[in-house]
Amino acid sequence: MRPPFDCADPVIRERGLSAAHNAVKRGEVVVLPTDTVYGIGADAFNPAAVKRLLEAKGRGRDMPPPVLVPETRTIDGLASSIPFAVRELIDAFWPGALTIVCRAQPSLTWDLGETNGTVALRMPLHPVALELLRRTGPMAVSSANLSGRPAATVVGEAVEQLGESVRVYLDGGPSTKGAPSTIVDASDGPLRVLRVGAISEAELRAAVPAGWVELEEPAVEEPIAEAGVEGGAERSGAASG
Numbered sequence: 001m002r003p004p005f006d007c008a009d010p011v012i013r014e015r016g017l018s019a020a021h022n023a024v025k026r027g028e029v030v031v032l033p034t035d036t037v038y039g040i041g042a043d044a045f046n047p048a049a050v051k052r053l054l055e056a057k058g059r060g061r062d063m064p065p066p067v068l069v070p071e072t073r074t075i076d077g078l079a080s081s082i083p084f085a086v087r088e089l090i091d092a093f094w095p096g097a098l099t100i101v102c103r104a105q106p107s108l109t110w111d112l113g114e115t116n117g118t119v120a121l122r123m124p125l126h127p128v129a130l131e132l133l134r135r136t137g138p139m140a141v142s143s144a145n146l147s148g149r150p151a152a153t154v155v156g157e158a159v160e161q162l163g164e165s166v167r168v169y170l171d172g173g174p175s176t177k178g179a180p181s182t183i184v185d186a187s188d189g190p191l192r193v194l195r196v197g198a199i200s201e202a203e204l205r206a207a208v209p210a211g212w213v214e215l216e217e218p219a220v221e222e223p224i225a226e227a228g229v230e231g232g233a234e235r236s237g238a239a240s241g
Contacts, residue, residue: 004155004169007033007128016170017128021135023167029053031144031158032132033172034068035125036097036181036198038144038152040162041068043136047111050140054113056165058147064113065142066099066120070133075121078138080105085211086186092207095125097181097198103188112140118187128172143180153178189213 005016020030027049029042040056042049044067053065069075072090075082079102086100104119112119124130133139143151144158152158155171180197184204190213193201205212 001159001164002168004031004159004171007170007172013128016168017132017135020132020168020170024049024132024136024139026167027052028167029056029165030132030168030170031152031155031162031166032129032141032170033126033155033175034129034141035095035175036177036179037175038155038158039068039129039141040144040158040166041132041139041141044112044138044140045108045110050110050112052165053140053142056162057142057145059142061113063147064115065140066122067112067138068129068133068141069121069123069138070130072123074123074138075102078105078108078119078121079103083186083191083211085191085208088208088211089184089186089191089204090123093199093204095123095130097125097177097179098122098204099181099183101183101185101187101194120183122181126172126176128170132170151180 005012007013007016023030024043027043027046029040029052031038031040040053042053054060067078072094081103089098089100099120099122101118101120104115104117144162145151146161149161153175155169159169177198182197182199183194185192185194191211192213
């Protein structure tokens with residue numbers, strides 16, 4: 001297995017990004033740093049690659065991965081019926097640690113798993129992740145860990161858990177947050193927090209006051225072991241992580 005590419009070195013970083021880009025285009029899986037935890041990623045539009053990603057984690061189609069995007073405008077090609085409140089959330093928190101579950105564009109020819117027509121989207125706040133996404137386009141990305149084990153916050157933890165199932169590892173240093181993204185469901189009616197992660201529900205509601213379900217009980221805070229880059233919580237039609 002090739003050792004991780006140290007992205008702190010500009011020359012090695014470029015080699016690593018090129019290797020990761022080529023691997024993704026071949027339908028292989030890679031590990032990349034994000035602003036939350038490390039992620040395992042694959043071409044979102046390659047069903048065989050998404051299957052490899054889920055198999056590497058030990059997960060089934062009932063827990064489809066989220067999709068990371070390189071820029072905010074990408075959401076219009078992937079999601080439909082986007083409420084104004086979602087665009088306000090994007091303006092306030094993207095790039096950043098917020099995953100938004102939307103209705104997927106019905107014309108998309110992809111297979112992320114049992115999504116029931118939804119897709120979980122996020123734009124990460126990490127230069128290495130964004131540079132890779134600009135080269136590959138949208139990627140299916142879940143937390144870089146075996147299902148049920150803690151999400152990797154340094155690349156060595158991802159290597160220890162995922163090993164040879166990953167073609168390229170990009171080392172971006174320790175995760176800056178070490179916590180998963182917060183997940184908001186905007187796929188059916190008012191906005192609803194599915195999981196509180198790096199962004200609190202109070203922060204979300206302060207930035208976007210309107211469009212939420214009535215606040216009854218605090219959203220569940222999940223351990224990082226079952227959280228991940230974007231997932232771990234069940235959502236309407238798709239579970240991510």
